[in-house]
Amino acid sequence: xxxxxxxxxxxxxxxxxxxxxxxxxxxxxxxxxxxxxxxxxxxxxxxxxxxxxxxxxxxxxxxxxxxxxxxxxxxxxxxxxxxxxxxxxxxxxxxxxxxxxxxxxxxxxxxxxxxxxxxxxxxxxxxxxxxxxxxxxxxxxxxxxxxxxxxxxxxxxxxxxxxxxxxxxxxxxxxxxxxxxxxxxxxxxxxxxxxxxxxxxxxxxxxxxxxxxxxxxxxxxxxxxxxxxxxxxxxxxxxxxxxxxxxxxxxxxxxxxxxxxxxxxxxxxxxxxxxxxxxxxxxxxxxxxxxxxxxxxxxxxxxxxxxxxxxxxxxxxxxxxxxxxxxxxxxxxxxxxxxxxxxxxxxxxxxxxxxxxxxxxxxxxxxxxxxxxxxxxxxxxxxxxxxxxxxxxxxxxxxxxxxxxxxxxxxxxxxxxxxxxxxxxxxxxxxxxxxxxxxxxxxxxxxxxxxxxxxxxxxxxxxxxxxxxxxxxxxxxxxxxxxxxxxxxxxxxxxxxxx
Numbered sequence: 429x430x431x432x433x434x435x436x437x438x439x440x441x442x443x444x445x446x447x448x449x450x451x452x453x454x455x456x457x458x459x460x461x462x463x464x465x466x467x468x469x470x471x472x473x474x475x476x477x478x479x480x481x482x483x484x485x486x487x488x489x490x491x492x493x494x495x496x497x498x499x500x501x502x503x504x505x506x507x508x509x510x511x512x513x514x515x516x517x518x519x520x521x522x523x524x525x526x527x528x529x530x531x532x533x534x535x536x537x538x539x540x541x542x543x544x545x546x547x548x549x550x551x552x553x554x555x556x557x558x559x560x561x562x563x564x565x566x567x568x569x570x571x572x573x574x575x576x577x578x579x580x581x582x583x584x585x586x587x588x589x590x591x592x593x594x595x596x597x598x599x600x601x602x603x604x605x606x607x608x609x610x611x612x613x614x615x616x617x618x619x620x621x622x623x624x625x626x627x628x629x630x631x632x633x634x635x636x637x638x639x640x641x642x643x644x645x646x647x648x649x650x651x652x653x654x655x656x657x658x659x660x661x662x663x664x665x666x667x668x669x670x671x672x673x674x675x676x677x678x679x680x681x682x683x684x685x686x687x688x689x690x691x692x693x694x695x696x697x698x699x700x701x702x703x704x705x706x707x708x709x710x711x712x713x714x715x716x717x718x719x720x721x722x723x724x725x726x727x728x729x730x731x732x733x734x735x736x737x738x739x740x741x742x743x744x745x746x747x748x749x750x751x752x753x754x755x756x757x758x759x760x761x762x763x764x765x766x767x768x769x770x771x772x773x774x775x776x777x778x779x780x781x782x783x784x785x786x787x788x789x790x791x792x793x794x795x796x797x798x799x800x801x802x803x804x805x806x807x808x809x810x811x812x813x814x815x816x817x818x819x820x821x822x823x824x825x826x827x828x829x830x831x832x833x834x835x836x837x838x839x840x841x842x843x844x845x846x847x848x849x850x851x852x853x854x855x856x857x858x859x860x861x862x863x864x865x866x867x868x869x870x871x872x873x874x875x876x877x878x879x880x881x882x883x884x885x886x887x888x889x890x891x892x893x894x895x896x897x898x899x900x901x902x903x904x905x906x907x908x909x910x911x912x913x914x915x916x917x918x919x920x921x922x923x924x925x926x927x
Contacts, residue, residue, distance in 0.1 A: 432719030434689050435739045436590040438583050441473040441497030443488045444505045445513040447547065448480045454542050455505025458529045461572040462503065466579060473497055478505075485512035489519045497522070499586035501579055502562075504528040506542030510550040517560045523589040523905070525563040525582045526551055530570050545569050561905055584898045588739035589905065594688035595622045595735060598680065601629035601695030603726050610727040610885040616837035620906050622732065623687055629695050633703055636675045645670045655714075655787060659797025662818050665706055669819060672704065673711045680720070693723040693731040696782075697804055707801050707819030709783035713862075717744045717786035724784055724887070733834045733889035740898045741891045744786045746825075746862070748779035749886050750832075750879065754865060762855045767867070774872030778857060778865055779832075779890065783820025785862035789892060794856070796823025802860050825864035827854035831891045832868065833899055835908065836884060844910040845903045846878050849896045874914035877921035882912065 444459035446452045456478055463474040473495045477488035492500060499522050502513055506529065517524040528544035528551075531537065548568055555562045563585060565578045597617065603610065617624050639645075648670035653660055660666070680690045692715070694700075694708060701707050712722035721734030730747045737745035754763070754776040763771060782801050790796040799822040800814035809817055833847045850868030857863045868874065878884070891899075896913070903911045915921055 432738060432743060434691075434719035435742070436498065436587055436594070436688070438499050438586050438590065439471055439473070439497050440499050440501065440579065440583070440586075441475055441492035441495060442501040442503055443475045443477070443479060443492065443516060444503045445479040445508040446505060447507040447509050450506040450542060451539060452478055452480065454540065455503070458505040458542070458572070459503055462575050465572040465576045469576065469580065470583070472579070479512050479516065480509060482512045482515060485515050485519065489516060492520070498590055499582070500524045501582070502526045503575070504544040504547050504551065506544055507547035508544065508551060510547070510554040513551055514554040514558055514560055514562075517555070517562050518558060523563060523586045525565070525578065526555070526568065527565060527575050527578055528569045530574065532571065561907070563901060563905055581898065584740045584742065584895070585901050585905065587742070588736050588902050591689055591735065591739040593621050596684065596687035596690050597622060597624045597693060597728055597731050598683060598690055599624070599626045599693040599726050599728060600632045601726055604695065604697055607725055610725060610730060610887050612729050612837040613839065613841045614728065615841040616843045617728070617732070619843060623685075624728065625683060629699065632675070632679075632694070635679055636672060636704060639671050639675045639678070642671060642674055644674050648673055652714075656797060659795070661797050661799065665798065665818055668704070668706050669711050672706070672708060673714060676711070676715065676722070689735070691721045691723070691731045691735045693726045693728050695726045696724055698808065701801070701804060701816045701819070702808060705816050707782065707804065707817060709801070709820040710798050712784045713786045713821045716746065716784065717788055719744065721745065721747065722784065723747050724781060727885070727887050729834065729836050730887045730889065736835060736899070736902065737831070737833065737889045737891035737895070740895050740902065741893055743892060744788060745889055745891045746781070746785040746789060747887055747889055748781050748785070748862075750777060750875075750888050751780040751863075751886070752778045754778060758855070758858075763853060763865075763867070767853065769867070769869060771867045771869075772872070775869060776853070776865060776867045777871060777875075778859070778863055779888070780859070780861045780863040783822050783862050785821065785825055787821060789826055790821075790823035790862065791826040794824035796821065799860075820861065822861055824857050825852055825862060827852045828892060829894050830866070831893065831895045831899065832866070832888050833891070834884060834888050835903065838883065843906075843908050844882060844912070845908050846882075846884065846912040847896045847899050848874055848914040849894045868914055870914045870916060873921065873924065877924055878912040878914070881921070881923055882910070
C-alpha cells in the first residue's frame with residue numbers, strides 16, 4: 429500500500445489552563461504527566477505557558493504557533509478560567525479538543541483537588557456563547573492515560589478538519605444524463621470551507637492531448653506494470669492511461685491555487701472512453717491509493733466523502749454503488765449462520781463500481797486486473813471485442829471491517845450525513861467490476877428509512893476499518909444537523925411503520 433500524501437500531518441500541542449484560585453502547579457504537573465504518557469505515540473508539543481488570564485492566553489497561543497502546531501489539546505488541569513480557555517480556540521487557527529483532569533487519589537483532596545469536572549461545564553457553556561467550535565470527547569474527564577486515549581482519537585478528526593480547510597474539489601464535466609442523484613448544490617461545500625473548481629470535459633481532453641509523447645510516460649507505464657503483475661491484461665493500453673495519469677497530476681499542481689489538497693470528480697461516460705481511448709477507472713484507482721480520490725460520474729459530494737474517509741482512516745478508501753441485493757441461494761449457502769453476527773438476508777447487499785477501487789483493497793485470490801467495462805461495451809461497442817471500453821480495475825474487494833458513509837447536500841442546500849459500520853464478507857461475488865458482498869446490521873431498515881427515506885444517492889464512500897466514532901465527531905464539529913446511522917432493532921426510525 430502506497431503512503432497517502434494528500435492529507436495533512438497533525439502537529440499537536442497541549443496547553444494547560446488554571447483558575448487563579450487554584451494552585452497552578454496542579455495543572456502543570458498533570459499536563460506533564462500527559463506529555464510523558466503520550467511519549468512514543470506521536471508528536472505532542474507541551475506549551476510551557478499555563479493560562480490563567482487573557483494575556484497568558486495570547487502568549488500560549490503564540491508559543492504553540494511558533495512550534496508549528498496545527499491542532500491543540502486544551503487541558504483543564506483544574507477548574508480553569510472559562511474566558512481565556514475558550515479564547516484559546518478563538519485565537520488559534522486549527523481544531524481544539526477540550527479535556528479535563530480527573531482527581532487522582534483520596535489522599536489528596538484538599539490542595540490536590542482540581543474540580544475540573546465542574547470547570548468543563550463552564551467551558552462548554554462559554555464555547556457555545558461565543559459560537560466557537562470545540563471538540564469535547566464523550567467523557568472528557570480522565571487521568572493522564574485516559575487523556576492519551578482521547579488524544580489518539582482526536583488526531584484523525586483533527587486531520588480531517590485541517591484537510592477540509594485546505595481542500596479544493598476539481599471537477600470535469602456535468603453529471604451523465606439520468607444520473608442526477610449525485611449532483612447536489614455546491615453551497616454546502618462553502619458552508620464547511622471547501623473550494624470547488626468546475627471544468628469541462630473538453631478542457632481535460634485538450635490537456636490530455638497536450639501530454640502526447642510526454643517523457644514521463646515510460647516511467648509511469650513501468651510502475652503500472654510492476655503494480656499489476658499478472659493483472660496486466662492489456663499492455664497496449666498502459667501508455668494511454670499513463671498519459672492520462674500525468675495529465676491529472678499536472679492539472680492538480682497547476683490549479684491547486686491557494687489550497688493544499690485536491691480531489692477530483694470526473695465524468696467517465698458516455699463520451700469519455702471513445703474520445704480518450706480507454707476507461708479511466710484504473711488511473712482513478714491509482715490516484716485514490718495515494719490519497720487523491722477521483723469520484724466517478726462527477727459525484728462532487730462523493731469525492732468530498734472519500735477525502736474525509738482518507739483523512740480519518742489515514743489510508744485509501746473507495747466510492748461504490750449501493751448496488752444489488754444478495755441472491756437468496758448465495759445467502760443460504762455461503763452466509764447464513766457462518767459469521768459471528770447473525771446476518772439476515774436483508775442485512776446483506778453488494779456494493780460495486782466499474783473499477784475505481786485501489787488495487788491494495790482488492791482480494792488477491794480474485795485475481796484482480798485491468799479488464800473492460802461490460803456495460804459500456806454493450807452500449808458503446810455493441811458487445812463486440814472491447815477496445816476503448818477497456819481500462820477498469822476489477823476484482824472482489826478484500827474482506828474485513830468497513831464503514832459506509834456519506835456527507836451530502838439536499839436539494840435545498842442542507843447538509844446531512846449517514847454512517848454505518850459493517851464488514852465485507854469473505855464470499856466470492858461471482859460477478860464483475862470492483863465488487864464485494866457487504867453486511868451491515870439492520871441494513872434493510874437503514875436502506876429504507878435513511879438511504880431511501882432521506883433521499884440519498886446511490887454512491888457511498890467506504891473506509892476500511894470501523895471509523896464511525898471519528899466520523900460522528902467530525903460531522904458534529906462541522907455542524908451537520910442530521911447524522912443518521914443504522915438503528916438497532918430496539919430503536920424505531922421516526923418514519924418507520926409501527927405496525
